[in-house]
Amino acid sequence: MLAELDVPHRLIPYDMLAGQHLTKAFRQINPNGRLPAIVDHAPADGGAPFPVFESGAILLYLSEKHGGALMPGDARGRALAQQWLMWQMAGFGPMHGQAHHFIRYAPEGQDYPVTRYRNEAIRLLNVLERRLQETPYMAGDTYSVADIATWPWVRAVRAIQLPLEPYPAIQRWFAEIEERPGVQRGTEISNERNLSSLRPQLTEEAWSNLFGENMLKSGQ
Numbered sequence: 001m002l003a004e005l006d007v008p009h010r011l012i013p014y015d016m017l018a019g020q021h022l023t024k025a026f027r028q029i030n031p032n033g034r035l036p037a038i039v040d041h042a043p044a045d046g047g048a049p050f051p052v053f054e055s056g057a058i059l060l061y062l063s064e065k066h067g068g069a070l071m072p073g074d075a076r077g078r079a080l081a082q083q084w085l086m087w088q089m090a091g092f093g094p095m096h097g098q099a100h101h102f103i104r105y106a107p108e109g110q111d112y113p114v115t116r117y118r119n120e121a122i123r124l125l126n127v128l129e130r131r132l133q134e135t136p137y138m139a140g141d142t143y144s145v146a147d148i149a150t151w152p153w154v155r156a157v158r159a160i161q162l163p164l165e166p167y168p169a170i171q172r173w174f175a176e177i178e179e180r181p182g183v184q185r186g187t188e189i190s191n192e193r194n195l196s197s198l199r200p201q202l203t204e205e206a207w208s209n210l211f212g213e214n215m216l217k218s219g220q
């Protein structure tokens with residue numbers, strides 16, 4: 001979103017495997033201790049720096065701050081963009097996240113959760129496919145925050161061994177968005193390579209930082 005809007009910003013990478021996000025200082029920015037989060041050092045009201053967490057809330061915050069950017073101009077279109085953004089936040093993102101967890105990180109042989117989350121990931125891809133067969137973008141005729149939120153999870157589906165071939169409308173939408181200069185700029189920094197390894201060998205320390213005791217301790 002920041003790259004799309006060409007807003008000056010400083011990216012601060014956090015190594016999650018090393019637990020760099022598990023600090024008290026980071027919880028001042030995101031009480032939920034997760035990425036992404038932003039701090040706006042020039043908020044519209046001219047007041048103190050303003051932290052924002054939850055990717056959907058960040059997208060809406062930046063849109064409002066920049067004159068309704070990347071939101072449809074009419075009320076119906078805005079409501080559609082919000083619906084699809086909430087659908088990503090509550091469904092597509094979390095379910096695909098769990099599919100990544102059980103397919104890529106959990107010990108092998110856990111058939112029930114793998115089946116459950118793979119099926120849910122496929123169901124949500126089917127929902128997206130049907131939507132994109134009706135309209136060029138998720139909220140209608142124009143590219144919006146809903147597309148920005150959903151595109152990176154679609155980009156990651158091959159890591160959970162799901163093909164995009166059964167989804168021609170998603171493929172059309174994906175390729176078009178990939179060509180956007182803002183998207184090219186915004187994804188330069190991402191670690192796509194990491195997504196390709198099926199079972200990354202996590203050290204005990206890294207597993208604990210992400211899923212275990214270290215994660216739990218950090219919130220106390």
Ligand SMILES: N[C@@H](CCC(=O)N[C@@H](CS)C(=O)NCC(=O)O)C(=O)O
Binds near residue numbers: 053
């Ligand atoms: N609903 C949150 C999800 C945030 C989230 O889970 N982020 C992951 C990285 S994609 C994270 O911070 N993981 C760190 C951890 O699990 O400790 C959002 O959309 O911002």
